[in-house]
Amino acid sequence: MTFRYKVLISALGSVILFTILLFFTPVNDRTFINVLSIIGFLLSLLGILIAYFQILSIKTISDETNKKIGQSIELNNKIFTLSDLSRKAAMVDEIMGYLRDNKIDMCILRMKDLKIIINNLRNQEKYHALVSRKQFKGVFDNFNLDLYNFQTAHLGSSINKATVIKHLEDLSTLFLSVEIKLKTHNYDT
Numbered sequence: 001m002t003f004r005y006k007v008l009i010s011a012l013g014s015v016i017l018f019t020i021l022l023f024f025t026p027v028n029d030r031t032f033i034n035v036l037s038i039i040g041f042l043l044s045l046l047g048i049l050i051a052y053f054q055i056l057s058i059k060t061i062s063d064e065t066n067k068k069i070g071q072s073i074e075l076n077n078k079i080f081t082l083s084d085l086s087r088k089a090a091m092v093d094e095i096m097g098y099l100r101d102n103k104i105d106m107c108i109l110r111m112k113d114l115k116i117i118i119n120n121l122r123n124q125e126k127y128h129a130l131v132s133r134k135q136f137k138g139v140f141d142n143f144n145l146d147l148y149n150f151q152t153a154h155l156g157s158s159i160n161k162a163t164v165i166k167h168l169e170d171l172s173t174l175f176l177s178v179e180i181k182l183k184t185h186n187y188d189t
Contacts, residue, residue, distance in 0.1 A: 010049040014042040085179040088117060092172040096165055104150060104159075111147045118143065118171075130178045139174050142167040 021038050022030065091114050098107040118140055146164045 006053045007050060010046055010053075014046050017045075018042050085175050085182070088114070088121075089172045089175040089179070091117075092168050092175065096168050099161055099164060099168075108147070108150050111143070111150065115144065115147060130181050131174065135174070139167070139171050143171055 018038060021042075022035070025034065025038075091110060095107055095110045095114065098104075098110065122136065122140065146167050149159055149164075
């Protein structure tokens with residue numbers, strides 16, 4: 001029901017109430033001042049009803065606004081998450097490039113940066129619906145082991161670059177699959 005109809009119904013109710021009050025008032029009490037008092041009472045009552053309807057209207061608008069704000073925040077978070085995942089996948093590709101070019105020091109630095117990002121990612125609940133903990137743990141453990149091997153490689157141990165590249169490709173694939181799931185809302189695969 002629109003605001004105009006509510007006011008119309010309230011005004012009609014006030015007229016009916018005025019007629020009833022005037023009808024039940026004894027004839028000798030129907031003075032001009034008493035009639036004005038009844039009209040003032042009814043107008044006050046009408047004002048209270050209009051204020052009540054306005055408050056209800058504002059509440060409805062506020063609820064709709066909060067709903068739209070929630071949807072907007074959710075969309076912004078999704079866009080941020082997608083760009084964040086693309087950045088992580090690009091970082092993995094950058095690390096693989098350094099590894100192929102034998103720039104081990106740069107590779108270690110970028111892997112340390114990525115490790116911090118992955119640790120933060122592991123603690124975010126929104127990703128747990130997209131990737132099983134077991135799958136994430138396996139990829140993360142391989143990544144940590146590769147980082148450790150790189151750091152100790154300066155001490156004379158050898159590095160199997162093919163295995164490290166495979167682990168990095170697994171990590172990149174994980175990021176990209178999560179990104180695709182977010183884009184398509186397909187959380188089942």
